[in-house]
Amino acid sequence: MCVTATITDVLAEDESFFKGCAPPTLCPHNGTFNFSTDVFDSHKIIDAECCDTNNCNSETLPVPVQQERNGLQCYFCLFFSGANVCSFFTVHCIGAQDRCFFAHVSTVNGVLPVAGCTSTDVCEIAPDHGVLPFMEEVGNLTSGPTCCGTNRCNEPLQCLSCSGSSCSSPVSVTCSSETMCITASIKDVSSGDESFFRGCAPPTLCPNNGTFNFSTDVFDSHKIIDAECCDTNNCNSETLPVPVQQETNGLECYVCIFFSGSNVCTAFTVQCKGAQDRCFIGSASTDNGVLLVAGCTSTDVCDIAPDHGVLPFMEEVGNLTSGPTCCGTNRCNV
Structure with a gap:
């Protein structure tokens, strides 16, 4: 596609123009678009027109003018100096900004939330386009934008938070880059300890609402973990x-054991228990370098761990550098 765009930077009081080629993520069809967006440090009113014949973008669109408030109020994510956690304030939307939105963007300071006012056209285009149109300075989108059309509907998620042997006095916290809440109960079979966790969870750990079993048995760590994910406040x-100690289920897998002073594993057979319906093998980054890891695990771990980067609630095993590769027959993880 071809595009012609006229841009008013409200904060800088600058005007600029753009004509050029456009991908289908920016110009999904012929016609006019309004990409007006107001976030914490960038406010632009952008009128654009897309077309699909040679040099059809010859027109220079009029400069967008400052617009009046339209009655919609949205939460606005503001970062103070030195903080990567935003504080939320209310902003009045103007002109074509008929949606509140919430998203996450990749910046030099990591993945940060972004929220504010925007237009319907941005909500429809930005998820596939990967950035807020003509606002690349905000960062590349890693999730969203999630849009809504009522006052302050883009409220950030709040989750109860606590961890430890009782978790009896949770406090409500505002999530940052996480999009889900989680509660988990953990039985460490190796040590006999029991613990609990509540808090915010990334979509890699909680890809959807529901219950999960993260039971895993590797050479020096065996945990039974029941978890539940949800996406509403607290x-x-x-x-x-x-979780209670479970019986063997008939599946046998190889487990990788490292003897003192050796970085080469010796494979032994372990009897899987309960929900451990998969054998797995992978590699993890440890203090002694990248080492093989293998054992019994559950289908939920196999589905989640490759994107999550660690075996859920088993960070002591190390960050995954490959896998886990899972299979469902005896000693298939050779």
């Missing part, structure tokens, strides 16, 4: 029962 109020 929905993780339930304390899940402590």
